[in-house]
Amino acid sequence: MDLLRSSEFSAYVKKIIDHRQIPGIAVAVIQGNGITSTGFGKARVNPLIDFTPDTPFSVGSASKSLTAAAVALLVSDNENYPQVQYGATMASLLPDDFVMPGKDHGDVTVEDILSHRTGMAAHEYSLLGSKAGHPDDARSITRNLRNLSTVAPNRHEYIYCNMMYSVATYLVEHISGMSFSDFLDKHLFQLLKMDSTTLQPSRAQAKGLGARMAAGYLRANAHRELQEVPYSDRPESQGAGQIITTANDYAKWVKAMINREGPITEEIYQSLTKARIEQDPSEVGDLEHSLYYCLGWQAQKYCGYTIVSHDGGDYGSQCDHFFIPELKFGGVVFCNADYTNTTVSQIKYHLVDQMISGRQNGKILQANADSSSLGSEADSESGSEDGQDELELEQELRQELCPGIKTRQPQVLPLSSYAGQYWNPGYKGIKVESKQGVLFADCTDRSLSFTLTFRHVCNQTKYLAFMSENFETNDFPLKAEFVLENNNSILLGLLLDHRVGEYIWFERVNALVKD
Known part of the structure; x- marks a missing residue:
């Protein structure tokens, strides 16, 4: 638990912030039953607000682990929802609403939509936002699938599709009779005491968290000036993103996965972390570098251990949450700039490498890195x-x-x-x-x-x-x-x-x- 308290780690992160001109970073580490966390830099630059482990933040696609968990809770509740099983077809659970195009995808199951193997392309530009005359929501996205095209047979290959995670939230709403926000609050957030976690920015503001929320930042022009990205509700992204949380709160979620706490039973844990499909099949069959999608999580082998994780990004932010089951160790890394995906990965693997005793065959060993070896993600955006x-x-x-x-x-x-x-x-x-x-x-x-x-x-x-x-x-x-x-x-x-x-x-x- 001393990983974050070391002067070496503090100096390492501060060097990254200064060299890459990153506004702020928050990190939390889970080991066993304990959580340690810290923050660096600023959540907002105007006015200046410190980035702390209790700063609310938009985690983007890292939200998917919660969406999959919500569905897993329905699957595990055979008394109230016996029809909801991973092998159940979506068409049977959402008759008339869930209709895939063509004649070859009628067998799409709950498991398929959560593991990105339905054959449906992303079709990101088909989604209508808040400025549209008729904005999309989870139900309209579900009903629009019939009008879009698939690009592969069902279960044939991994094709990342945010829409299917919005569809999953409509399944939760339709079956439970609750809004997805209320379902998460009742069945996950309250039980895990994730008091600073909500779905959509407006609910965070309604809970009095608005003044503390981290702003997202991007590079606005050739001079690389920081531009703040405004927060807004995006119902069409429900389930695929839109979770607002803090490093400390999301560490509670990771800790629940590690220790099977609250609503996370052994059965639910195993279902969420089971490898369902290889994301990029290697011709050489290199197990160490193979990445698998589970349900809202990804899994890979690393130095003989398993890393379960899912990263995320939103306008002006990047993050990751991860854990190593064998070591009961995990972490959360938040950065409030959109050009920090490499930074998030480096901090993540820095912590992992430290935890597994500084193995020299690690993926990214940055413990002794100086500013010249850190590189500059900002420089890559010079244009x-x-x-x-x-x-x-x-x-x-x-x-x-x-x-x-x-x-x-x-x-x-x-x-x-x-x-x-x-x-x-x-x-x-x-x-x-x-x-x-x-x-x-x-x-x-x-x-x-x-x-x-x-x-x-x-x-x-x-x-x-x-x-x-x-x-x-x-x-x-x-x-x-x-x-x-x-x-x-x-x-x-x-x-x-x-x-x-x-x-x-x-x-x-x-x-x-x-x-």
Whole structure:
């Protein structure tokens, strides 16, 4: 339990903060029945607020371990919910609501949705956020699955899909008759005394935690100035993220897993940590480097031990929570900057390596690292290399659209031939309009909000659409194609999901009348 109290660890983290210009870091360590925690730097830079182990923080996808646990509680309660089993089909549990596309995915089970093996692509840009006329929630996401495409047979491969974790929360709500927030409060948070943990920022604020919440930060421009990211409720991300918690509270959750405390029985623990599918099968069969997805957790071998973990990220934040069952040891690492995924991993493995007696075959041994060996995640965002990569990608996509093309062909047809409302059942509506002499689409009603600026490549039909995502500094190109009839667009295809590998087609449902 002296890992966090050592001057060496404190100096190590402070060096990372200074070198990488990270606002703040909170760390908690669990060993046996004890929790030790500490904080470094600032939760907010204006006004200055210290980052402590009791600072509320958005953990992003690290929320999935709680979602899986909520479902596991239903599965274990055979008296009240005998129909809910890992092998039960989702279609039988949510009749009419859960309908997968096509004829080959009717056998998707509870286990399948929690282990990312349904064959459904991510389809992140299909989710409608709070700015939409009809924002998505867990039920609407579930009902929209039928309108989206799968990319692999069920149980064939690991394909990370946030939507299925939102679907899991709708299952909990439908079966229990409680909101997912209330279910978590009653069956997990209260029992584990996680008093500073909520679902959605508004509930944290309602509990009086708002003034203490860590702000998320990202690099706003080429000068790498910190930009604060505002908190907002995102019901469409329920289950996949949106847990607000503290390092101390999430350490209680990890401790419950390690020691089978509160609602976590041996049966539930085994079901959550059982390897269900290999994430990236190795051709050489290297067990030491194989990573498996369980249910809301990942598992891998490391120096002869098992690490069970799940990282997470939100706008302006990165984190991880983990444990080693054989050692009854675990930890939580929170960083309130979006460029700190490597930092989180380094601190995690620094603690793990210290715990397993500084094995020299460790993954990342940083105990004696100086500032030159730490590198700089912030430097990687300077933009020069990214800009070169994007230029090369743009040239590559142009050749895919129009092989052999040297320069872009001029736009001949009037932009009014393309402007209009377009519709896809799964992705809903997109409005294409003429703006400052180019075709433009404002898709900021999405959960992952973005805009598209179209640049003609060839044939009056093939374009590159430059996507500008919210909170991102660089645009990136994707392929787009219009289908014309009598010199007027009738269809728009957008390559919105690389895993799908083909256009998402939108039908033009009405033209925009020029003022």
